Every structure is written in structure tokens, then in C-alpha cells.
Amino acid sequence: MMKHPDETIDHGRRAWFGLAAGVTAAVAAPGVILQIASADPDPAPVTAAARWGLLIDTNKCAAGCRDCVDACDRENGLDRQSKPPSQSPAAWTDQKAVWVRKVKLADDLTGRVTNLPLMCQHCEHPPCVDVCPTGASFKRADGIVVVDRHICIGCRYCMMACPYQARSFVHEPMHDQLTQVPRGKGCVESCNLCVSRRDHGLASTACADACAAAGKGAIVFGDLKDPASPISLALRAMPSRQLREDLALNTGVRYAGV
Amino acid sequence: MARVLMSIPAWGCLGLTLLGLCWTLTAQDALAGDAPRFVQPGSRAAALGACVESTAFMRRNHMELIKHQRDATVHQGIRGTRYSLAGCIDCHVSHTPDGQPVAVNEKQQFCSACHAFAAVKVDCFDCHSGVPRGGPARSSGGQGGGVPEGDLRGSGQ
């Protein structure tokens, strides 16, 4: 470890600024307080006290709706990627980074069609982490599976290992990235349950917010370890499954109606 | 005659060498004197007495601070602290006359100018944005600065 003059954070100062912000907000408009408070990041490390997850009720997910996919693209700056001039549109569709995919399941026998969004399933035992030779793929204490792009060498073993094809590789130099979502050529990436929102203490994910705003409410986000959280209550109330439950990965994303 | 003719270029060479040496020394002095000017006029940093640590410390060690912070952020979810890269960019970004931010890694801007001077390649901006874009996470998704003001102005060294 290197030495430098002042490593400690002055918590007194911090508290004072927090208080000052709160007081200003209270004077300005009571409705603003929550937003300012929630935009202030929590300085403490994440712990295993929470495990974040999603419950997707496929009965509520509509055919043709892409609101969650679009919201994810906007939240993470994926809508800022563009097709390299040399690439065919078909190849680009295959290759561009996608964190949420709309999937349609058709039962051959009954003809029943099910729509669902498919993203990183945030496994308790993630195969991507098992195979990663560098330690770039890892699971945070709160159960979110992330790629540390500083360490990723772009070998793409994790993409092969993922049973859900949830990961993308960035093939081209990136530009116009968002401050909260650094992305660049040569690294693998996938859904991180809006990790920046988690660290800022916000309540939900972009996809769940968009689905609710569209009036469908098919996606519930929350803490799987908190028995009183909406997601835990919903999981208790309705039958749900893990995709590829035969692999015993204990996924953090659950599906109802499949 | 031949000897005199020979000696003129020889003296000339020595003279040129001395002149060259003097010029190099002066140029180095001038460049060392220029170093503080990598802070862009009009950036928030230009109005502050010191960075999050003393200027001399930051010149030598900023990369260690950022690297330590990056691990804390990616692995432990600790954000918006004193040494966050978003904070560096927020404070050091300059603006065009019509108010558009100019990326810190653009030619002659804070990061790239000094890194060119030191001949050290900077990789941060392969992935990170060189301007504040999108702001910190908010449910409303508004534009805004990276870290709370209080964290940037602390040290006073």
C-alpha cells in the first residue's frame, strides 16, 4: 500500500454537507428531499446483508413490447453504440452489446407462447466466475455478478460458459460513454442490476421502472434476503422457477408462468 | 589557409553546440514553469488552491489514488469519494465559449497535455468518459455533476 497524507474521510465534514443539502432541499420543496438523499452514494462497502434479484411474471410480459430493453439501453449508454461501416446490418445485430434480450418461447405441443426478458441471472454459483482466468468476472457481496473491466482480457471464456447467453463483447472503440457506465473495446459486459443505482441507494432498476411505467408491472426488483420486500412476498405468493434449474446455479432472477 | 578554413567550421560547431545546450536548458526551465498551466483556465480546478491533496503529491501519485479507488468502487460499491475519477473529470473539464464541455483527454486539455509532456500513455479514457455525462444515478436520469461538492474542496493544502 502506498502512503499519502490523508487517507481518512472526514465524516464530520461529510455529515455537515449532507445536513446542509437536506436543509436546502427542505426549504426548496419537500418532494426533492428523497432525490437528493438518494443521489448521495453510500460510502460503506456493500455487504451480504442483501441479495438483489428480479422476479419476472411472464403472464404480464407483452408480445412486441421492448420497454425494458430500451430503458436498459438508455440507462447504460448502449443506445450510443453504432454499427461499424464495414459490418453488415445482420452481423451488427448479432454482435452489438445487448444486456436484456426479449425471448419468445413457443410450446410445440400446446402452441402456448410465452414472452420474457432474459438478462444475466446473477447466479449464486456463476459459471462465468468459475471459468474466468483473471478474476475479472466476480460476484459482489450483494450477489450482483459483474465484470471488472480493468482486469478483463477479453478472452470470452465467460461468454461460452454462460448458459443464458447473457454476455456481450465490445468489438469496436467506444465513444460518448456515460460517466456511471464506463465501457470500452476488448471487454465483456452484461446486466449488472443497475449497480450504480444500487450504490446510490435508489429503489429499483431501469427495466423494472420502465415496465411499471408502461402499466405492465411484469418485473419486480428487490432484496431476496429481506422477507418483507415486495419481491420476497411475491415469490412466496406465486409459483416461480429458475431457468435451467437443472444446473443448480441458484439464480437471482426468477420467472413466473414458465 | 587550409588550416584557417578548417577551423571555421570547427569553431562554428562548438558555438552551435553551446547555443543548443543553452537553449535546451532554458527550454526545460520554461517547460517546468509551464507545468501548472495544464490546469485549464475556466475549469473548476483553476479556481481552487489545491487538488484533493497537495499539488506536488497529486503530480506524482494521482494514479495510485485512482487505482485504489477503482478497486473500492468496482468490487465494494464505494462511490463518490474524494479520489473518484468522476470527481477529477468534473473539476478539470474545461468548456468552449458556448459552454460545451471539452474532454480532459482531448489534445491540450488537462490529462492529455501533461501526459504528452511526460510521455506516458493514458488508458482511462478507452472506457471512461472524458466529460461529465449523465450525472450520478438518479431515478429521474438528469444531467449533473459527478460527486458532491464537499468532497472536492476538502484538503485545503
Ligand code: SF4
Ligand atoms: S472475457 Fe474477461 S471476464 Fe470473461 S472470462 Fe475472459 S477475462 Fe474473464
